[in-house]
Amino acid sequence: MKNNVTKTKYFTAEVKSGNQIVLNFGRKQSANTFGRMDFYSRILHSLSPDTERIWRPKQRLNVEIRGWPKSIRWQRTRELSFTGKIEKGTTLDIQAYSYTLEIALDSILEGTAAKNMAHIYTFYIDNKEDFSFVKYQFHSKARTIAALCVLYDLKPHPRNDLELNIQKKFGPQNKWPLDEDLDSYQRTYGDPSKTADELRNEGWPRFGDNTSMKVFRQVVIGTQQQMYQIEKREQTLSSRVPRTNISKKWRDELFESQNYTCQICLNKYDPTLLEPDHRIPVIYEADVLTEDNFKEKLMTLCRYCNQQKRETTKRLPPDYDWKSSPWAYPEKFDALRVKQGIERIAKRKNITFEEALQLFRK
Numbered sequence: 001m002k003n004n005v006t007k008t009k010y011f012t013a014e015v016k017s018g019n020q021i022v023l024n025f026g027r028k029q030s031a032n033t034f035g036r037m038d039f040y041s042r043i044l045h046s047l048s049p050d051t052e053r054i055w056r057p058k059q060r061l062n063v064e065i066r067g068w069p070k071s072i073r074w075q076r077t078r079e080l081s082f083t084g085k086i087e088k089g090t091t092l093d094i095q096a097y098s099y100t101l102e103i104a105l106d107s108i109l110e111g112t113a114a115k116n117m118a119h120i121y122t123f124y125i126d127n128k129e130d131f132s133f134v135k136y137q138f139h140s141k142a143r144t145i146a147a148l149c150v151l152y153d154l155k156p157h158p159r160n161d162l163e164l165n166i167q168k169k170f171g172p173q174n175k176w177p178l179d180e181d182l183d184s185y186q187r188t189y190g191d192p193s194k195t196a197d198e199l200r201n202e203g204w205p206r207f208g209d210n211t212s213m214k215v216f217r218q219v220v221i222g223t224q225q226q227m228y229q230i231e232k233r234e235q236t237l238s239s240r241v242p243r244t245n246i247s248k249k250w251r252d253e254l255f256e257s258q259n260y261t262c263q264i265c266l267n268k269y270d271p272t273l274l275e276p277d278h279r280i281p282v283i284y285e286a287d288v289l290t291e292d293n294f295k296e297k298l299m300t301l302c303r304y305c306n307q308q309k310r311e312t313t314k315r316l317p318p319d320y321d322w323k324s325s326p327w328a329y330p331e332k333f334d335a336l337r338v339k340q341g342i343e344r345i346a347k348r349k350n351i352t353f354e355e356a357l358q359l360f361r362k
């Protein structure tokens with residue numbers, strides 16, 4: 001019986017009763033990483049959106065993330081333990097599997113451990129049809145990896161697909177809120193335009209020689225919708241846009257210097273609703289933040305204006321004049337701010353823009 005147990009540096013694997021495998025992890029970090037990758041792999045090969053755009057189990061592509069084969073369905077049974085059901089008719093060589101998984105976790109966790117570096121996830125997606133594989137390197141942005149999984153079929157997807165609306169039981173088990181008793185609990189996962197931006201920064205550029213992502217509009221079920229499509233699965237590492245990690249100290253200093261006020265809508269917010277924004281997005285201007293220039297290069301935006309900026313600017317041409325753009329320097333464009341101020345009054349008083357404009361002129 002002893003040879004049914006395999007020890008690796010992250011976990012002990014044990015085969016029970018022929019079709020069950022139990023993994024006991026030594027540390028929470030590796031257990032969480034395992035759970036997260038399981039979530040992505042299920043999006044990749046078995047979750048598909050229904051007509052209401054809720055993601056449900058369904059056969060998709062014949063590919064899998066190396067270390068997370070389709071033939072094992074995992075459930076987190078305790079904080080540090082996962083129980084996997086092995087599909088009937090599949091024989092699993094526990095030692096070979098544990099070894100593969102150990103290497104897979106190595107490449108993900110080693111990047112995470114690297115000091116002073118943006119965290120890098122490295123993993124492989126294997127194509128079972130032609131035995132090819134693609135290697136990916138990601139900064140550890142969960143929603144970006146999930147987005148890649150969504151777009152992996154190279155088909156156009158409406159933006160809602162990137163905002164995954166998933167039933168609780170299919171979610172990343174370490175990340176759900178505490179509403180345990182709500183069985184039908186669903187939640188959305190990710191902010192589509194931010195996600196697409198991150199994907200672009202990870203090596204699926206929208207412009208240039210290596211263009212590999214499209215953003216366009218198309219009529220879906222009678223309404224115009226924003227569509228996203230990647231055109232090749234391979235990441236172009238040379239197109240990756242490195243980003244400086246904005247430290248908490250910089251965030252705090254920036255927000256304080258701008259009096260916790262969103263530079264577009266001029267509303268004052270709690271810091272948790274504020275975000276440091278690159279005035280000129282890093283895709284247009286290299287991101288070289290330093291102690292001396294971060295207050296010039298960044299501005300304080302509220303979450304809502306930041307999203308609006310991303311939504312509006314993501315389809316701008318590569319030669320857009322950012323240096324004289326109100327999106328980069330709103331303080332130089334009072335008209336825009338005035339317009340937004342009026343819109344705010346209209347919304348607050350529940351009146352039309354014209355009525356609010358009259359009030360404003362008085």
Ligand SMILES: [Zn+2]
Nearest residue numbers: 262265302305
């Ligand atoms: Zn704002």
